[in-house]
Amino acid sequence: MFENLVMHLPILIIVIPLFGAFAIYLFGKVSDKARNIFAFILLGVTEFLVLVLGKDIYTNGLRVYTLGATSAEMTTPANYIMPVRIILVVDALSIFMGIITVTIAFLIFIFSLKSMKEYSGTDKYYTLMFLLLAGIIGIEFTGDLFNLFVFLEIATIAGAALVAFFTHKAESAEAAFKYVVIGSLSALLVLFAVALFYGQYDALNIGYLGNVMEHSFLDKIAFGVLLTAFAMKAGSVPMHMWKPDAYGEAPGPVAAMLVTASLASMYALLRVCFTLYGRGLNTEVIGWIIAVLGLLSIFVGVSMALIQNNFGRLIGYTAVAEVGFILLAVGVGFAEFSSTGFGFIALQAGLFHILNDALDLGLLFLVSGAVLHATGKRNLNELGGLARNMKYTCIFFILGLCAVAGLPPMNGFASKLMIYESVYQFNPVFSIIAILASIFMLAVFVKVLYSVFLGPELKEFSSVKEVPASMLLVMGVIAVLIIVIGLCPDIFVNWVINPAARALIDYGIYRGMI
Amino acid sequence: MFGTLETGYGYWSPIIWVITIIVIGIIIYIIWWLGEPTYKKGTEQTKPFLAGMPELSKEAVTVRADNVYWGFKEALKHYYRPMINSHSGVINDYICWFVVVLAIVFIIIWGML
Numbered sequence: 001m002f003e004n005l006v007m008h009l010p011i012l013i014i015v016i017p018l019f020g021a022f023a024i025y026l027f028g029k030v031s032d033k034a035r036n037i038f039a040f041i042l043l044g045v046t047e048f049l050v051l052v053l054g055k056d057i058y059t060n061g062l063r064v065y066t067l068g069a070t071s072a073e074m075t076t077p078a079n080y081i082m083p084v085r086i087i088l089v090v091d092a093l094s095i096f097m098g099i100i101t102v103t104i105a106f107l108i109f110i111f112s113l114k115s116m117k118e119y120s121g122t123d124k125y126y127t128l129m130f131l132l133l134a135g136i137i138g139i140e141f142t143g144d145l146f147n148l149f150v151f152l153e154i155a156t157i158a159g160a161a162l163v164a165f166f167t168h169k170a171e172s173a174e175a176a177f178k179y180v181v182i183g184s185l186s187a188l189l190v191l192f193a194v195a196l197f198y199g200q201y202d203a204l205n206i207g208y209l210g211n212v213m214e215h216s217f218l219d220k221i222a223f224g225v226l227l228t229a230f231a232m233k234a235g236s237v238p239m240h241m242w243k244p245d246a247y248g249e250a251p252g253p254v255a256a257m258l259v260t261a262s263l264a265s266m267y268a269l270l271r272v273c274f275t276l277y278g279r280g281l282n283t284e285v286i287g288w289i290i291a292v293l294g295l296l297s298i299f300v301g302v303s304m305a306l307i308q309n310n311f312g313r314l315i316g317y318t319a320v321a322e323v324g325f326i327l328l329a330v331g332v333g334f335a336e337f338s339s340t341g342f343g344f345i346a347l348q349a350g351l352f353h354i355l356n357d358a359l360d361l362g363l364l365f366l367v368s369g370a371v372l373h374a375t376g377k378r379n380l381n382e383l384g385g386l387a388r389n390m391k392y393t394c395i396f397f398i399l400g401l402c403a404v405a406g407l408p409p410m411n412g413f414a415s416k417l418m419i420y421e422s423v424y425q426f427n428p429v430f431s432i433i434a435i436l437a438s439i440f441m442l443a444v445f446v447k448v449l450y451s452v453f454l455g456p457e458l459k460e461f462s463s464v465k466e467v468p469a470s471m472l473l474v475m476g477v478i479a480v481l482i483i484v485i486g487l488c489p490d491i492f493v494n495w496v497i498n499p500a501a502r503a504l505i506d507y508g509i510y511r512g513m514i
Numbered sequence: 515m516f517g518t519l520e521t522g523y524g525y526w527s528p529i530i531w532v533i534t535i536i537v538i539g540i541i542i543y544i545i546w547w548l549g550e551p552t553y554k555k556g557t558e559q560t561k562p563f564l565a566g567m568p569e570l571s572k573e574a575v576t577v578r579a580d581n582v583y584w585g586f587k588e589a590l591k592h593y594y595r596p597m598i599n600s601h602s603g604v605i606n607d608y609i610c611w612f613v614v615v616l617a618i619v620f621i622i623i624w625g626m627l
Binding site: 177178181182185220221223224225227228231232238239241242245281282285289293300303304306307309341342345380381383384408409413414417418421422424425443447448450451455456458459486487488489490493 | 517518519520521522523524526528529531532571572573576578579580582583586587593594597598600601603605607608609611612614615616619620622623626
């Protein structure tokens, strides 16, 4: 019975939020309370299921789910030589991303209960949030390229609608328009690459394509398209400009969820580079391209963040820089493509930074949401002295600041130290620039700390009160996770990050399941 | 050891770091405790002396976010001016950057063939 349930978990974890997205709207017609209870139960169940699946995968290895087959593991029908059905493949990397996504979504939902309460249209807000969640998990669990395109589209449309949540503001609509153009362009390019593969091999399955790929001229064109499309969706410089626009206009919880969506694009990039193409490419050249994109993202992201005065937009630029750290580490890992040595540590560091980024940037976006909720403002020039009335929010901001700037003993320091040391062995100049950028990052958030929380009390904020307990609880939980990961980084690296990194390097296991 | 992370080049132990910080904190506290005993909070001692001028209200001298790091931004204006101009906010420009990167990637891939 339990094994039967575990077998169906990959599809259940996608279907529950997808079902919830439509059912929530109906429950909202009954009452807000009924809707919230229903959504809480759905997300709680999804969180439980993703943890159960995680335990199963870390214990027994990769799990495959074939839709419509007599057996979930029957990837190729009888008398067929290749897989034709929709197949979900969940390995240590997919479940690592899945756990991050569902956990962040669950916390954001609890945060939103109070932070979004005063706005109209919350039924649509939760519907879109669930749709976004289903899209992101779909990207992370799918085993074929066409469904990657479909889930990318779902996530893009839901994300764009959420960016435009403040419909009374022209800037929000403009940011959403940019988000949907960039997202659709990326998705269409993925579809173009899918067409190139289908035309040559009559197949769409990632594992199967990896096995039969002849690395033709068209395959290399498809790689260039996929690399650029996913780098743009992840927010790499110089294709990053949509990111501060969208994050600056979206509500805080939506921005935190969009960080997870960006990280899902990073996951897709990893899957294409390591699992689909593997060593069939000139890994050193491609690794250098990715690392240089990462380095540019770090430098431009952090230097542009320094001159921003919109809270959300400023964090948006730092999110560009943080994606740069991941790209830098992953680029070095791909260039070396080894299960030992500094290349493997760089890959581990990149994956570890994905986890830390989701938490650190998530916390900072929630703090910006809390400040907006309490004051109605996001312009740093108009804020000040809030530490007097919002001391817990201020403490959580300082913790997020320390984590994202890579100060010990926070989680961000552990992953960044791994990045610095491994990248130094690849190219010392890259490492030095990354260290200097981290110092810049600290300067950026010290400016925010000073502008928002320190200084004399401003008259207009004398009556401001601390945000409700449920919002503080969510920020507190993320802050505790940041500290725990920072104090015990070895546990997370050995138990969670290492299997995920090995799943990328030992791509034969993923391909062999098809 | 619990909490020790192998970083490839060396290792990182947050536990040792926390213990070190606690020891440093204790030393700082002892130095403070041995400090000037005549200091009285909230008296004339703690007021700034501005060449005999009356002290302005704190609200009047607060530096707003836009002016923080003014000197830094001024020194790097030749870097920031083109950077700000390139972040035009126009979606056409965003797509142009995408096309530029795609072209560069294709050229590099062409060279790999």
